[in-house]
Amino acid sequence: MVNTDQLIVTFCDDGPVELEHVSRSGESTRIARRKLLTRRRLTAAASRLIAEKGVAALRLREIAAVADIGFGSFYNYFDSKEDLVEAVATELTSEIASQLAMQASRFNDPAESASAAHRWFVRNAATEPQTAWLIVNLDRADVVFQDALAGYGKRLLEHGVACGRFRPMDVDTALTSFIGATIAVTRAVLEQRLGADAETSSAEVLLGALGLTAQDAHNIARRKLPDIQLRAGTADTPP
Numbered sequence: 001m002v003n004t005d006q007l008i009v010t011f012c013d014d015g016p017v018e019l020e021h022v023s024r025s026g027e028s029t030r031i032a033r034r035k036l037l038t039r040r041r042l043t044a045a046a047s048r049l050i051a052e053k054g055v056a057a058l059r060l061r062e063i064a065a066v067a068d069i070g071f072g073s074f075y076n077y078f079d080s081k082e083d084l085v086e087a088v089a090t091e092l093t094s095e096i097a098s099q100l101a102m103q104a105s106r107f108n109d110p111a112e113s114a115s116a117a118h119r120w121f122v123r124n125a126a127t128e129p130q131t132a133w134l135i136v137n138l139d140r141a142d143v144v145f146q147d148a149l150a151g152y153g154k155r156l157l158e159h160g161v162a163c164g165r166f167r168p169m170d171v172d173t174a175l176t177s178f179i180g181a182t183i184a185v186t187r188a189v190l191e192q193r194l195g196a197d198a199e200t201s202s203a204e205v206l207l208g209a210l211g212l213t214a215q216d217a218h219n220i221a222r223r224k225l226p227d228i229q230l231r232a233g234t235a236d237t238p239p
Contacts, residue, residue: 041067089138097148110160125189136187167211
């Protein structure tokens with residue numbers, strides 16, 4: 001889109017020179033948009049193939065074919081297969097954070113929201129292990145996840161403190177600890193160092209850290225929770 005202020009300056013001053021500049025700028029914008037769309041096709045194709053076959057079976061020629069681009073063009077967008085997988089994992093982490101925020105916001109009790117978000121993420125290790133492995137193996141996964149969840153997560157904790165559900169705390173520190181623990185438990189389940197019951201037992205520990213009584217934390221962590229699908233392409237707009 002051309003800035004209308006630029007057009008006013010163009011016609012009041014050196015028209016041909018400025019118009020040429022705007023034309024070049026518009027062409028650069030179109031090229032950048034096409035490159036972005038092609039990059040997204042590649043990450044979408046890789047995400048689909050990873051879900052079907054896993055990272056180890058990922059082949060660049062197959063990715064290019066699914067994305068409908070020439071194989072030689074791949075390196076215009078990514079330096080390597082590893083670079084592409086990291087991009088997929090980063091996008092996936094942000095998307096799943098959005099899904100969790102949307103789903104968890106349906107509870108009126110902030111303690112139930114926090115418990116559900118944690119349990120759903122950990123449960124993903126059993127229901128979508130390829131997705132879960134991608135996320136926990138992502139460099140600085142906790143930072144990517146926290147950046148995506150920060151707005152909702154901070155509001156949730158602040159609301160819990162304000163209504164007396166959670167103890168007074170430094171919200172930023174609590175959120176960082178909560179997210180780090182959630183990713184650590186998920187990795188432990190994937191590596192079979194923890195069993196399936198880690199979903200509820202770890203939620204109970206985290207709720208206790210937020211200030212709930214032992215009985216309350218125990219009850220909330222073990223409430224029936226419906227399954228949701230956490231994977232690429234299923235996110236709605238976060239709250």
